[in-house]
Amino acid sequence: MELTNKRYNDEEFFREREEVLKTWHTGHEVDLSEAVEYQRGIKTEKRFCTKLGKAIKEKKTLVQPRAGVALVDMHVKLLQYLENEGEADLLPTTIDSYTRLNRYEDAEHGIKESKKHGNSMLNGFPAVNHGVKGCRIVTESVKSPVQVRHGTPDARLLAETAYAGGFTSFEGGGISYNIPYAKNVPLVETIKKWQYVDRLTGYYEEQGISLNREPFGPLTGTLVPPCVSNAVGIIEALLAAEQGVKDITLGYGQCGNLVQDVAAIESLRYMSEKYLKRFGYEGYILSTVLHQWMGGFPQDEAQAFGVICWGSAVAALAKATKVIVKTPHEAMGVPTKEANAAGLRATKQVITMLADQALPQDSVLLGEIDLINRETEQILERTLELGDGDIAIGTVRAFEAGVIDVPFAPSRFNAGKMMPARDHDGAVRFLNVGNLPFDDSIKTFHKKKLDERGKAEGRGVNFQMVVDDIYAISKGRLVGRPHK
Amino acid sequence: MELTNKRYNDEEFFREREEVLKTWHTGHEVDLSEAVEYQRGIKTEKRFCTKLGKAIKEKKTLVQPRAGVALVDMHVKLLQYLENEGEADLLPTTIDSYTRLNRYEDAEHGIKESKKHGNSMLNGFPAVNHGVKGCRIVTESVKSPVQVRHGTPDARLLAETAYAGGFTSFEGGGISYNIPYAKNVPLVETIKKWQYVDRLTGYYEEQGISLNREPFGPLTGTLVPPCVSNAVGIIEALLAAEQGVKDITLGYGQCGNLVQDVAAIESLRYMSEKYLKRFGYEGYILSTVLHQWMGGFPQDEAQAFGVICWGSAVAALAKATKVIVKTPHEAMGVPTKEANAAGLRATKQVITMLADQALPQDSVLLGEIDLINRETEQILERTLELGDGDIAIGTVRAFEAGVIDVPFAPSRFNAGKMMPARDHDGAVRFLNVGNLPFDDSIKTFHKKKLDERGKAEGRGVNFQMVVDDIYAISKGRLVGRPHK
Amino acid sequence: MEKKTIVIGVIGADVHAVGNQILYYAFSEAGFNVVNLGVMVSQEEYIEAAIESNAEAIVVSSLYGHGELDCQGLREKCDEAGLEGILLYVGGNIVVGKQPFEDVEKRFKAMGFDRVFGPGTAPETTIDALKEDLLGIKK
Amino acid sequence: MEKKTIVIGVIGADVHAVGNQILYYAFSEAGFNVVNLGVMVSQEEYIEAAIESNAEAIVVSSLYGHGELDCQGLREKCDEAGLEGILLYVGGNIVVGKQPFEDVEKRFKAMGFDRVFGPGTAPETTIDALKEDLLGIKK
Numbered sequence A, B: 001m002e003l004t005n006k007r008y009n010d011e012e013f014f015r016e017r018e019e020v021l022k023t024w025h026t027g028h029e030v031d032l033s034e035a036v037e038y039q040r041g042i043k044t045e046k047r048f049c050t051k052l053g054k055a056i057k058e059k060k061t062l063v064q065p066r067a068g069v070a071l072v073d074m075h076v077k078l079l080q081y082l083e084n085e086g087e088a089d090l091l092p093t094t095i096d097s098y099t100r101l102n103r104y105e106d107a108e109h110g111i112k113e114s115k116k117h118g119n120s121m122l123n124g125f126p127a128v129n130h131g132v133k134g135c136r137i138v139t140e141s142v143k144s145p146v147q148v149r150h151g152t153p154d155a156r157l158l159a160e161t162a163y164a165g166g167f168t169s170f171e172g173g174g175i176s177y178n179i180p181y182a183k184n185v186p187l188v189e190t191i192k193k194w195q196y197v198d199r200l201t202g203y204y205e206e207q208g209i210s211l212n213r214e215p216f217g218p219l220t221g222t223l224v225p226p227c228v229s230n231a232v233g234i235i236e237a238l239l240a241a242e243q244g245v246k247d248i249t250l251g252y253g254q255c256g257n258l259v260q261d262v263a264a265i266e267s268l269r270y271m272s273e274k275y276l277k278r279f280g281y282e283g284y285i286l287s288t289v290l291h292q293w294m295g296g297f298p299q300d301e302a303q304a305f306g307v308i309c310w311g312s313a314v315a316a317l318a319k320a321t322k323v324i325v326k327t328p329h330e331a332m333g334v335p336t337k338e339a340n341a342a343g344l345r346a347t348k349q350v351i352t353m354l355a356d357q358a359l360p361q362d363s364v365l366l367g368e369i370d371l372i373n374r375e376t377e378q379i380l381e382r383t384l385e386l387g388d389g390d391i392a393i394g395t396v397r398a399f400e401a402g403v404i405d406v407p408f409a410p411s412r413f414n415a416g417k418m419m420p421a422r423d424h425d426g427a428v429r430f431l432n433v434g435n436l437p438f439d440d441s442i443k444t445f446h447k448k449k450l451d452e453r454g455k456a457e458g459r460g461v462n463f464q465m466v467v468d469d470i471y472a473i474s475k476g477r478l479v480g481r482p483h484k
Numbered sequence C, D: 001m002e003k004k005t006i007v008i009g010v011i012g013a014d015v016h017a018v019g020n021q022i023l024y025y026a027f028s029e030a031g032f033n034v035v036n037l038g039v040m041v042s043q044e045e046y047i048e049a050a051i052e053s054n055a056e057a058i059v060v061s062s063l064y065g066h067g068e069l070d071c072q073g074l075r076e077k078c079d080e081a082g083l084e085g086i087l088l089y090v091g092g093n094i095v096v097g098k099q100p101f102e103d104v105e106k107r108f109k110a111m112g113f114d115r116v117f118g119p120g121t122a123p124e125t126t127i128d129a130l131k132e133d134l135l136g137i138k139k
């Protein structure tokens, strides 16, 4: 398969479309020109781009849950509940794991079992199986914009169905929905398939229909250093922009240290603008999203509220455009609608209480921003170099070489040589940089930071620290201190 | 009544003691020398001073609930639950409102009604009625140090009973348990009566029994500017130190703006040290306590968690020695033990997650600290001036003159001429300084800050702003913005 | 609108002053003649004030949890003092703890209160009720 | 201690890799010979690996909620493949949503699992169980 970061050739795109729409029987429901007109009929306040644009202007942080169940009517009720009782500003439709792997037969089985048992046996909404019609019922039943959230390496049919079904935003990307979500799928394949999704989005854009795209920021959600996830987000933004996408939300999963988290969002804003400009893209709108703690949660609901609220505070202080909300059931399983709405209301309270405050821009914060800027730049520059100036090719080679490396990723196309750990203040640093292309000053900085922690804890800097860090939040701490 | 800030004359003290112990029949249970020996037998890890001292050293923030019910066995169960299920580090015994007014007959009626109904008809634990014996049952049934928390203008018998009953800390002060808690009681009277309490504490101290004293920081809990509550706290610390108290915890009620709240705690630490030194007191230990939001709460429990967790975050970032915890039932009524423990666990999660972080000491924070330092100093200096160098006399005159002025206080000995309101960032400023003795630069600063807000909101700076601010948190915001 | 007189205050040993100050402000703005007794008001003080001011309603606040103990017998005392039929409202956090509102309402109505309001009732709600009961204006 | 062999992996379409990596680390540290199949493991892969490595236990993880669908028939397939009586454990977030653990346990035991563990079970707990079942060491 040949890959470059070039706008899809129209002919090739439409040829491929035909194949894509044949992969499941609901594909025939998608009629592109009808879909464009349908989308044109969606009121502006129900569009993602409008609501995000307004939030950027007002420096507001919007709240959005995750939610999806197997059947259309159940799912509609769920979303309405989250909108009314949870005061969600933006709605999701989380897709089930079978659909994510294009196992539509299995999803069909899950739908049947769910009907039989009277409750959802799937961990999400199987949008492709429900087809354009099912999706339209969902998007028409609510007052807020709805986004598809998933984790699908090959999301072409899902995107076709979703856009025609009235969704105005689509999460994911060729890297961020591969490395954390797949084991055996080559990057070159997923980047290509996501260029298709981006091209489809660009096509709508050219018809005057602006659709939002959101790379999945948190990746594995577990001790991902900001520069790694930011680099991935910026690459996916560049790939999307090349296909004509104009409305992009870049994401970041809260790491837990206030200064580092605010710095990460600031750096993400700054560096993504810088790279989009550098490659000549124009007329786009960039927004940011902070994901509340994406790693293991405490089982106790009160403690879970603690984690949720601290994430909300960080989102507000970082002035992220939106925040993705966890629930007090996180550690246990897919939440009930009540638990989901409770997470939303707690989040909203914190967000609106802090709406008028930001973390002061002092030297500590500026130093951290500068560090993340430099790290991200070094990763991106080496990636471009590896691709002889082509970011798509460069990305594939960068992952091969471990120049980009996501911790704890299931994919065998990820090097897995880098190892993160927290420093004494809880910021995520590198215990082992692996092949990340950092200059010596950066490497020394991280080593110093971890040595400090090791000294304070009276133990060596090793994998046990990482294990302790992974459990820490679920045990009530941020830094995994040694057991006494 | 003659008042000066002078150590009680021993003879006078012991004469007064006899009278005090006669005011309710349980008074005869208090035998001071037996009580001293009893206290000496309390294990060091069960003493307030030890646990606070350790926390100061380790820069840890301890968590403490409020809780009290009418009957001894109920109250023991409640405290044990909070210790085990809530992981409270320090325990309270909140006293009922009748006892606070020395209405022991009414409290007795409440105890009877509670026995009859099988649940607490009093809003706290009537410690005097239960006497030394009842108190010892309570303090002996738990593993953690226990403090008496109340709001009693004349707390002499309560203090006698509490110390003899094994409590190792006693909240309150002649100002802080009068102005917010009484309507018709002259300050000169309560200051004098609290000198008694402090002298009693000092007496134990001289016998080698260190007992902790904690002025009630939040006052009315409603838009109290930091300099006002800090000035009151410092005055009460000076009054206590004069009577020989050596272990003092100074308190502050969260206002809501992160920078202002952290600055307030920092300033409290700095200014109290400064004044205690200036008047030659030595060998004391100062700790700080942050009270989670003390004003009106949202009714919804999830939203209440939001308020609780944000308060916890501020306590941790300010490195307060302890935090007093609210519950998700706050807006509704005295919490169940489950709700109380839930508030504690949420708090603990946030506190321990943030244990390794502090708000960076940057220029914005330092500027706010400096402002509070100057304001507090101007209030204290004018107070001393009014008292011809005597802080006790000065305080009475300062309240008369409105030099110290607590907003929304029920007491007619409070001028009530000052009016606070939030600025555009949510910090509490002065809408009307009343007679607070500020220099022009400070007055101009506050005016400017409120004008900024007025302009941003397109409305005049007036009482409606204050009303909106009072409701704000319970409606999900910090700053009460105009209704659209 | 003719100016109706009402007496307000916080009953018993209760010192919660904030809501009281706001109610005073809101009722006055709404056009009532408000006699505000502040906090820590005894049953006798309400009655005296109502007689003196010729008031048509007594609006009792109780926040601190002892409302049930403090309010017992107020209706009877009003009757004895010649204030038969005077409108009695109660609101705030009138019992100890979070309890089902229906039960609480029943108990206070049995004590002779005309209207009973739960925690966090907005001033507007009370004003609407007063207008309905005193002026016959239904919203 | 003789080295017992166990097969571990995350079943079905599940990609939750973190817990799996930790279990591998913890079981190895505890002295087991661990064959780690990683994530997205099919029933057939577990069985193949168990036969090849002569394993005495298969430890199935499922986090993503489809555990109940994914685990159906594993015991029967083991029997067919000649792995009669092999120890089968399952743990993680094995069903969709927060459900009473007793019900869940019953359903998975009915499917033929020897032990069923709820969300957030510590590695130490699993290790103790393995030691008891494989080595007869009771703690």
Ligand code: B12
Residues within 6 Å of the ligand: A066, A094, A096, A097, A100, A123, A124, A151, A180, A181, A219, A220, A221, A222, A294, A295, A296, A297, A298, A329, A330, A331, A332, A333, A334, A335, A408, A409, A410, A470, D013, D014, D015, D016, D017, D018, D019, D020, D022, D023, D059, D060, D061, D062, D063, D064, D065, D066, D089, D090, D091, D092, D093, D094, D095, D096, D097, D098, D117, D119, D120, D121, D122, D123, D126
């Ligand atoms: C991190 C995470 C992710 C990451 C995973 C990255 C990666 N590739 O590893 C990402 C973001 C990609 C992700 C994706 C999804 N996730 Co996820 N995820 C989590 C989360 C937050 C933490 C998991 C984790 O790493 N924990 C830390 C490790 C150390 O603990 P652990 O995994 O629980 O494993 C330990 C124990 O369970 C135990 N254990 C594990 N297996 C076994 C087996 C035995 C026999 C025993 C005794 C013990 C045992 O030992 C392990 C080590 O201590 C959990 C919720 C939580 N726990 O807080 C949700 C959670 C597991 N995810 C969930 C879901 C639904 C999904 C998604 C479908 C999408 C979504 N809604 O976001 C996709 C699924 C993708 C797929 N095909 O699998 C749900 C599952 C719901 C359910 N069962 O009802 C959870 C519970 C969240 C929730 N409440 O909704 N997720």
Ligand code: B12
Residues within 6 Å of the ligand: B066, B094, B096, B097, B100, B123, B124, B151, B180, B181, B219, B220, B221, B222, B294, B295, B296, B297, B298, B329, B330, B331, B332, B333, B334, B335, B408, B409, B410, B470, C013, C014, C015, C016, C017, C018, C019, C020, C022, C023, C059, C060, C061, C062, C063, C064, C065, C066, C089, C090, C091, C092, C093, C094, C095, C096, C097, C098, C117, C119, C120, C121, C122, C123, C126
């Ligand atoms: C601030 C506060 C204090 C301050 C009061 C300062 C002062 N002097 O005013 C301080 C810290 C001193 C304090 C002390 C105590 N408090 Co207090 N306090 C509060 C708090 C947090 C807010 C009250 C407030 O100002 N709200 C804002 C105003 C605008 O609202 P409001 O008071 O509710 O009044 C509005 C409505 O209720 C309504 N309303 C009021 N009256 C009426 C009447 C009618 C007819 C109608 C229709 C409506 C109505 O209109 C008002 C205006 O909108 C509340 C809990 C909460 N609500 O969040 C607890 C609360 C009222 N306090 C409580 C208690 C128990 C106490 C104490 C006994 C000690 C303690 N445990 O801390 C002491 C009592 C002292 C005493 N003798 O009264 C409890 C009462 C418990 C119960 N009923 O079961 C509460 C509910 C907290 C709790 N959950 O435990 N408190």
